[in-house]
Amino acid sequence: MSVIDAHVAAGDLPDLPTLGVDDLLRTLDDVGVERAVVGPVGRWVAVDNEDGNRTLAGWVGAHPHRLAWWATVNPWYGRDRAGAELRRAFADGACGLKLVPSVQGFGLLSPLLEPVLDVVEEHGRPVYVVTGVPVASEPLQLAELALRRPGLRFVMGRSGRTDFSLDLLPALTTGPNLVAETAYNGAALITRLVAELGPGRVLFSTDAPFNDARLELERVGRAGLTDADRAAVLGGSATAVLGATW
Template sequence: MTGTEHTPVFDSHAHLAGADGATERLLRTMGSNGISRAVVVAGGAVDPDRLSRQIIEGGHVVDDADNDAVLAGCARSGGRLVPFFFANPHRHCADYRAAAGAFRGLKLAPSVHGVGLLDPRTKALVELADARRHGVYLHCLQRPGFGVAELVRLAAEFPTVTFVLGHGGVGDMDLYGVELIRPRANVLLETSGCLSVVVRTALDRLGLDRVLLGTEYPLQHPAVELAKYRALELPDAVWHRVTWQNTCRLIGEDVP
């Protein structure tokens, strides 16, 4: 692979908490790893230990993420950080409807709030995202109502919405998830946390326009996800597509 060390990288998924100095730490980490821009959502809605338990056993919180802190951080970033609204389905659409104009997309976290993908509250949020022309980033879980199959059904109901299946699907080697989303052209795959074989399989089966590099910062260091892509020795044109152009399209920007 040649030239990729000098091409811009657009991280499609990072978290930004409201703690003092969080924005500056993220920007420094991005800079030291050659990441020019990042899509950010609020962090800290649930602590990692509880989230880990909820992913396995179920459960939920009804707390809001700090979307205001995300907007404040993005405003200080000189355009390097792009905000997605972290919705709380327990509040229905009121908060998202009021704030949507300041954000570039919608984030749903069934593992945090415990609301299924085909629940009317989820659909109401997606309907509003459709009206705003926002992409929708979400997680799937291996539980009834939360799986990749349900995402495929949701995407079929909203064919003009671009969905992003986060973290390479369920677990670290969800090749089955790649197959499930394959017929739904409006579902992309973000690959933080999955094995490199999932990235390679997704590129082969979904095509270059449907794969996004994300980091899941700060739970994952960006260098780890970048190393995973570099190990695949992608041609420069493919690298540029998945680490820059596809995220530009997701947020509705012209591809430079």
Template sequence: MNVLDFHARLVPGDGEPGRMLAAMDAAGIGQAAVCAGGMLPLERLARQLNDGGRTETAADNEGVRRACEASGGRLLPFYFADPVRDVEAYGKCAFDFRGLEISPAVHGGRLDDPGVGELVDIAGIAGHPVYLVTVAQPGARPADLVRLAARFPHVTFVWGHCGHTGLDITGLNTVAGSPNVLAELSGCLTVTARLAVARLGARRVLFGTEYPLQQPEVELCKIAALDLDRPDREAVLGANARRVLCEETPWKQP
């Protein structure tokens, strides 16, 4: 089966992307959509998820792009954009990337901020999916994602981790009526993943790992525990991601 990890992070360091590719090989993952990581300490990220906040650290988007370019098609670069300062930069290089990430947990703000709309507008022109994790703060909750998705019906939004708690069933119900919002499963509980497939349908669910914070094998075990039939399992593990990313054929070892 051709597995595509829709959400992994490339952290700074001399060992990457070699460690990521080795982890993918060990788990049997062919490709991964990759975004910059390591922008703030985990303790601070955890605090901002609950209390809000913003980092001024810039994402190494160019480093991600170069690493992906050298991967022979295995790593697909996403642009990690700060709505306050990255609109112009993303607009200039959008076609060098495969998707966009916006993170209220990292950069704060609201999903109705002007910069968010400008970024999504560029994503629509570039044909990019928009990966977005909702948080507990006003303006960045699942209902706010639904309103944003309604403004851009031709853009595909990916609700990262099925919310930020692992058990956001209310959020799952909120996004269910928005056909251009898909759910990505990394980090959520098995019961949440099972409900995502049941309530959204398998075509709106994506496998992800959140590497390096999560071992890829853990997330693959979660998919196995869902006991999906083969067509649904293939959809979740790769076919949906390839459709969203316009990957016409699965990656194969040269």
């Protein structure tokens, strides 16, 4: 069964663990993950977007059969600067846009975000949003954004776990352009997500190295899914969401 990890983290965080490309590949091999999508963290998300995007593009260029990458831009850089960098990153092979509102300093419903989303929609790419941070990035905020932008597909990173997921299912069921992510969520919730949304709208991810990749795989295994549904969650859904960019 093919396993695709929809988000692992890489970047410059002096006080937190991060993975270089060699360590990342070893981690994937150790737990049996065939391919992974790398997302920037730390200063690469907050301020040094181009540096992070170019570095991850280099990793993927060296290992195209194992890795893909999420680009990022900070919406505060404005239509011209952020838009130009995002277009360059998409031309360089980025599979979609990653946003971390709590780090990048904006609210999900801010007009600041609109020019960046316009570029994503022009290119037909998905948007990965780290959710579960009260005020900045909660599930129902992303649900409202998805309603406003029906031409985009949004991945609800972490599925709101760090704010206890109280509004998760009401948010995810508002529209078909919202996709759940498994990271940090227990087997029972994964079971319910698949039942409520269908396996094609649930993505497996580990968020390694901040989270234990082996544990995340075990949670999916304990969810009691059929073989077909488990195959979709662990790989098929990611292939569908990322499309030709993978």
